[in-house]
Amino acid sequence: xxxxAITRRKLATLLAAIPLLGACVSMRGGSDYYAGPISDHFDGxxxxxxxxxxxxxxxxxxxxxxxxxxxxxxxxxxxxxPQDTPPDRVAGQALRVSFVGHATFLIQGAGLxxxxxxxxxxxxSPFSFYGPKxxxxxxxxxxxxxxxxxxxxxxxxYDHMDVESLRRLWERDRPRILAPLGNDVILRGHHPAMVVxxxxxxxxxxxxxxxxxxxxxxxxxxxxxxxxxxxxxxxxFVLKGIGDGIFFAGDTGFDQGRPFRRVAQRHxxxxxxxxxxxxxxxxxxMVAQHMxxxxxxxxxxxxxxxxxxxxxxGTFNLTNEGVDAxxxxxxTALAAKGVDPARFxxxxxxxxxxxxxx
Numbered sequence: 103x104x105x106x107a108i109t110r111r112k113l114a115t116l117l118a119a120i121p122l123l124g125a126c127v128s129m130r131g132g133s134d135y136y137a138g139p140i141s142d143h144f145d146g147x148x149x150x151x152x153x154x155x156x157x158x159x160x161x162x163x164x165x166x167x168x169x170x171x172x173x174x175x176x177x178x179x180x181x182x183x184p185q186d187t188p189p190d191r192v193a194g195q196a197l198r199v200s201f202v203g204h205a206t207f208l209i210q211g212a213g214l215x216x217x218x219x220x221x222x223x224x225x226x227s228p229f230s231f232y233g234p235k236x237x238x239x240x241x242x243x244x245x246x247x248x249x250x251x252x253x254x255x256x257x258x259x260y261d262h263m264d265v266e267s268l269r270r271l272w273e274r275d276r277p278r279i280l281a282p283l284g285n286d287v288i289l290r291g292h293h294p295a296m297v298v299x300x301x302x303x304x305x306x307x308x309x310x311x312x313x314x315x316x317x318x319x320x321x322x323x324x325x326x327x328x329x330x331x332x333x334x335x336x337x338x339f340v341l342k343g344i345g346d347g348i349f350f351a352g353d354t355g356f357d358q359g360r361p362f363r364r365v366a367q368r369h370x371x372x373x374x375x376x377x378x379x380x381x382x383x384x385x386x387x388m389v390a391q392h393m394x395x396x397x398x399x400x401x402x403x404x405x406x407x408x409x410x411x412x413x414x415x416g417t418f419n420l421t422n423e424g425v426d427a428x429x430x431x432x433x434t435a436l437a438a439k440g441v442d443p444a445r446f447x448x449x450x451x452x453x454x455x456x457x458x459x460x
Contacts, residue, residue: 135333136284136300143303143319148332149283154357155390157323166387173424179237179416183452186241190248191215197345197457199374201449202241204417205262205352207376208248211344212311216252218339218350218376219262220271226261226418228326234261234418237425241451244270252309255281255298256352257336258288258324261418265292272296280307280315284334288326303337304368313343318368320354320361322391340365345457346373349405353378353414355390356397362404373457375407379432379448380415383422392421395432399439402446410446411455 227233286298
């Protein structure tokens with residue numbers, strides 16, 4: 103292949119990595135996102151990770167995209183599981199968790215249907231025709247989703263905030279949408295009638311039926327366009343009153359284990375941890391924003407949860423590692439730390455996990 107073809111490919115990859123065409127509000131100033139009091143993670147204009155390492159900037163992005171080599175992914179990486187057909191509801195202490203793909207889980211318990219970071223589109227991109235493309239079908243067909251009561255939205259990156267999927271859910275079910283501060287402005291920029299409840303770190307919402315959702319601090323960042331970096335907050339969620347308690351981490355770097363120590367201290371004895379294990383290479387670029395499987399196992403141990411499901415891998419080609427590297431690296435990390443591999447499963451779309459009461 104001639105050198106100019108390689109250059110064109112790298113430039114095309116770079117364009118796919120930068121969300122050039124976000125919501126129209128992406129090109130506005132910070133005051134159009136969130137205006138509130140200065141805090142230990144908000145400077146009056148932008149949010150930040152207290153005492154944590156800052157995610158890489160544009161110069162480092164250029165270095166990664168123009169000098170690094172990605173492991174090629176197949177055009178299709180189908181799941182071994184068939185698409186799930188979930189029940190309408192799951193009552194009582196029983197818990198049923200179905201993996202849709204990437205960071206999307208359907209959580210059913212206590213009579214509630216809760217979905218995390220719903221992405222059903224073919225691409226995790228501002229473009230419908232270009233950018234990271236899904237290599238496996240969603241683990242639940244959208245038409246077979248039960249009525250959704252609550253959407254938990256962790257942050258604004260395109261592989262987590264898919265405005266088309268959110269529009270479809272809103273128009274069909276009118277669910278409660280819980281999101282960190284500032285993300286409501288992004289969604290209303292696309293769909294003005296959409297109602298979004300925003301939360302700061304450590305704030306709690308009553309979901310009904312004895313279930314609560316608390317937004318917890320994780321180590322990440324946000325952007326939809328070139329000029330809106332960190333104008334909207336990010337976070338993970340702890341659900342209490344459903345099963346034995348669940349932690350959904352969203353996206354996070356390990357950050358010396360601090361996010362997991364905080365959650366364990368504030369919410370001891372959680373039953374299930376949903377933890378990202380993919381999009382981690384090259385490590386020099388990703389370490390401040392994404393965990394690798396070894397980080398995730400350390401986080402799992404710090405949480406003290408009984409079970410973990412690993413996500414954020416095998417659906418969208420976002421980084422340098424191969425499509426099947428995360429489960430292999432997870433197996434190595436679990437063996438090195440003497441953790442039973444049955445306690446931490448690398449989820450594939452269509453996988454259904456239930457607790458003993460289900």
